[in-house]
Amino acid sequence: MGFGHVLGVLGGALLAHAAYATIQYRAVLKITEEEFSSPPMDVMMQLLLGLALCIWAGLAVPAKFLSVLPHSEENRIVSLPANMDFMTFNHRGRALPSDPELKLKT
Amino acid sequence: MAAAAVGGISADVPIIHSENLTSNVKSIYYSRTFLSIISGVVAGIWGFTGLMGFVFYFLVMMVASLGLLVKAKFSIHTYFDSWNRILIEGVFGGLMLHSHIPLN
Numbered sequence: 001m002g003f004g005h006v007l008g009v010l011g012g013a014l015l016a017h018a019a020y021a022t023i024q025y026r027a028v029l030k031i032t033e034e035e036f037s038s039p040p041m042d043v044m045m046q047l048l049l050g051l052a053l054c055i056w057a058g059l060a061v062p063a064k065f066l067s068v069l070p071h072s073e074e075n076r077i078v079s080l081p082a083n084m085d086f087m088t089f090n091h092r093g094r095a096l097p098s099d100p101e102l103k104l105k106t
Numbered sequence: 107m108a109a110a111a112v113g114g115i116s117a118d119v120p121i122i123h124s125e126n127l128t129s130n131v132k133s134i135y136y137s138r139t140f141l142s143i144i145s146g147v148v149a150g151i152w153g154f155t156g157l158m159g160f161v162f163y164f165l166v167m168m169v170a171s172l173g174l175l176v177k178a179k180f181s182i183h184t185y186f187d188s189w190n191r192i193l194i195e196g197v198f199g200g201l202m203l204h205s206h207i208p209l210n
Contacts (some may be wrong), residue, residue, distance in 0.1 A: 015147055064133075065130045065133065066126035068122040
């Protein structure tokens with residue numbers, strides 16, 4: 001659960017509370033026999049705040065964008081394997097020319 | 107056209123990392139689907155009906171596009187192959203999710 005999830009839950013709770021308040025407001029309107037045009041001001045503020053929080057969460061929670069350029073820094077797959085103890089350098093590969101461009105990913 | 111020059115091998119076919127592109131587009135779909143549902147809920151509570159509901163939906167989607175642009179750090183061609191990915195991908199699919207909640 002990251003920061004984005006918390007914002008999303010908070011926004012969802014705000015929207016649920018706004019929905020509950022609007023239902024009650026409509027019930028009152030039904031008794032006083034008035035027409036519903038829009039919810040009261042505080043409910044509208046709750047809706048806007050909840051919407052903003054949910055937009056933030058909806059943008060922050062899904063996976064981060066990854067670079068599609070083949071030569072970008074994060075797409076380089078040059079790194080040392082984990083089992084370094086078993087690396088051997090004294091083999092026929094020594095006769096082959098090495099790639100000077102090869103470098104460690106930092 | 108800026109992506110076409112990448113790699114310097116071919117001027118016509120841009121070379122892109124297709125797995126990462128798929129991941130990015132999937133991320134956009136998640137965002138848009140969630141925001142479609144949320145905008146439907148808000149429009150339902152607020153009492154937007156008819157044309158006003160559609161206007162509200164497209165307004166939320168425009169804000170979402172701006173947010174995605176910020177998420178891509180304003181360099182679209184580092185993360186996507188075209189602007190349409192950010193601007194219209196998933197907008198019309200999400201329209202079906204943007205339904206109104208009857209409260210009375």
